[in-house]
Amino acid sequence: MPHSSIRQGYAALPARFYTRTQPTQVAAPRLIVLNRPLADALGLDAAWLAGPQGLAMLAGNQMPPGMDPLATVYAGHQFGHFSPQLGDGRALLLGDVTDRQGLVHEIQLKGAGPTPYSRRGDGRAALGPVLREYLLSESMAALGLPTTRALAAVETGEHVYRETPLPGAIVARVARSHVRVGTFQFFAATQDEAGLRALADFAIARLYPQAAQAERPYVALLQVVVAAQAALVAQWMLVGFIHGVMNTDNMAISGETIDYGPCAFMDVYNPATVFSFIDKRGRYAYTNQPTMALWNLTRFAEALLPLLAEEDTQAIELARQALAEFHPRFHAVYFAGMRAKLGLVGEQDEDEALFKTLLDQMADHGADMTNSFRAFSHAGVLSGQQAPAGLPASMAAGLAPWLEAWRARVASAGGADWAARAQGMRQVNPCYIPRNHKVEAMIEAAVQERDYTMFHEMLHLLATPYVEQPGMERYAAPPRAEEVVPYTYCGT
Numbered sequence: 001m002p003h004s005s006i007r008q009g010y011a012a013l014p015a016r017f018y019t020r021t022q023p024t025q026v027a028a029p030r031l032i033v034l035n036r037p038l039a040d041a042l043g044l045d046a047a048w049l050a051g052p053q054g055l056a057m058l059a060g061n062q063m064p065p066g067m068d069p070l071a072t073v074y075a076g077h078q079f080g081h082f083s084p085q086l087g088d089g090r091a092l093l094l095g096d097v098t099d100r101q102g103l104v105h106e107i108q109l110k111g112a113g114p115t116p117y118s119r120r121g122d123g124r125a126a127l128g129p130v131l132r133e134y135l136l137s138e139s140m141a142a143l144g145l146p147t148t149r150a151l152a153a154v155e156t157g158e159h160v161y162r163e164t165p166l167p168g169a170i171v172a173r174v175a176r177s178h179v180r181v182g183t184f185q186f187f188a189a190t191q192d193e194a195g196l197r198a199l200a201d202f203a204i205a206r207l208y209p210q211a212a213q214a215e216r217p218y219v220a221l222l223q224v225v226v227a228a229q230a231a232l233v234a235q236w237m238l239v240g241f242i243h244g245v246m247n248t249d250n251m252a253i254s255g256e257t258i259d260y261g262p263c264a265f266m267d268v269y270n271p272a273t274v275f276s277f278i279d280k281r282g283r284y285a286y287t288n289q290p291t292m293a294l295w296n297l298t299r300f301a302e303a304l305l306p307l308l309a310e311e312d313t314q315a316i317e318l319a320r321q322a323l324a325e326f327h328p329r330f331h332a333v334y335f336a337g338m339r340a341k342l343g344l345v346g347e348q349d350e351d352e353a354l355f356k357t358l359l360d361q362m363a364d365h366g367a368d369m370t371n372s373f374r375a376f377s378h379a380g381v382l383s384g385q386q387a388p389a390g391l392p393a394s395m396a397a398g399l400a401p402w403l404e405a406w407r408a409r410v411a412s413a414g415g416a417d418w419a420a421r422a423q424g425m426r427q428v429n430p431c432y433i434p435r436n437h438k439v440e441a442m443i444e445a446a447v448q449e450r451d452y453t454m455f456h457e458m459l460h461l462l463a464t465p466y467v468e469q470p471g472m473e474r475y476a477a478p479p480r481a482e483e484v485v486p487y488t489y490c491g492t
Contacts, residue, residue, distance in 0.1 A: 023060025024113025028157025071115035076182030076249025087117025130169035182249030188303035228255025234333035240266035345414030365395035377425035379418035
């Protein structure tokens with residue numbers, strides 16, 4: 001049975017880090033989907049998980065013997081305002097598993113009922129947000145971005161009450177770690193230096209064991225988290241992903257994308273795009289994501305100050321030096337990604353201007369981000385024998401000078417094997433993303449009719465986002481004006 005390999009590693013930390021909490025039973029659980037490839041990679045028995053005992057565990061109805069779930073405590077800045085205690089208000093950590101490569105992962109149930117940290121909430125999740133998290137997190141994984149994964153989704157057979165009654169569901173989420181910047185902030189805010197040190201030691205041992213060998217292990221921890229987050233946000237930007245709620249309690253120090261609430265992928269390229277209904281001032285707009293990541297990391301550095309050095313002045317300087325590495329690391333990943341997307345080999349001084357001109361053109365003419373980059377990923381376009389298809393007519397008319405400069409840059413390094421260059425571009429420029437209007441249509445069918453046909457179709461399609469599939473053109477098409485979904489919601 002798979003549960004025998006699920007062990008509670010976080011419970012080795014002091015009791016003040018969590019509260020042992022049993023999930024609340026649900027009326028009539030039904031398995032919507034089980035991620036069998038992920039279960040196999042984690043060394044879990046998919047047949048057991050899909051059976052009665054596995055379903056009972058995934059629904060929170062009956063924990064196997066020896067499994068002792070817990071809810072973790074953390075704090076966080078939410079839209080810039082500090083909350084000294086938050087915590088897992090609707091999530092329970094079941095324990096750890098070690099995958100076939102020897103890496104440890106945590107399994108968590110989200111939507112499993114109230115905990116001591118629910119703050120008068122019901123601790124439940126609605127079906128729509130569960131399907132969104134499952135689909136988007138698995139899509140991100142297929143795109144090659146660091147992310148939490150979805151192991152299973154389960155209907156509860158009960159309703160949750162938001163603005164209206166909605167069908168309830170639970171998602172089983174897998175992460176290298178659910179420790180957040182906000183977890184460190186909690187112990188810093190309570191001036192619990194012993195707790196802060198224990199948490200940092202746990203994070204180093206679990207995620208970054210190389211930091212333990214450094215002269216200053218906690219400085220090394222800060223440095224590696226800065227690097228991981230810089231790379232993650234750069235990768236978000238390259239595929240047009242907007243997280244929506246980059247609060248410090250939604251930033252995992254593992255460098256994984258976590259908490260898929262009001263998130264979405266851009267259709268029309270617009271740097272000011274916001275998807276969260278509550279983000280009225282655009283704090284977490286697409287273009288602001290690098291700035292907000294650094295802001296969050298600065299809060300992380302502040303929390304770590306007591307561990308960085310004995311003298312405050314030295315600790316602050318060490319933190320400053322670590323944070324100063326964010327932008328160089330972000331730009332290194334982002335510019336390398338843009339070169340790959342445009343088929344450029346090597347680095348040249350004019351590359352950044354080339355990127356900016358194209359993105360400005362896309363913004364000015366309302367070009368679809370995903371389809372524009374895909375349109376350049378063809379041998380005929382690279383060689384100049386054909387124009388990129390599908391761009392707005394107004395943009396295509398004025399793009400000739402940029403195309404000439406781009407083709408000259410492509411030809412300047414890497415040879416003229418246009419087919420090979422185009423193939424490389426198609427491996428980094430997806431033809432399919434989980435477009436918001438399709439995600440919302442999928443959710444509506446599931447919520448209103450319990451029809452999961454579209455969910456499974458999108459899940460299958462998005463598992464290979466770089467491969468064009470005949471008959472699936474509708475999933476690559478941007479929304480018509482009447483199909484645009486401007487906002488998404490977190491579901492709490």
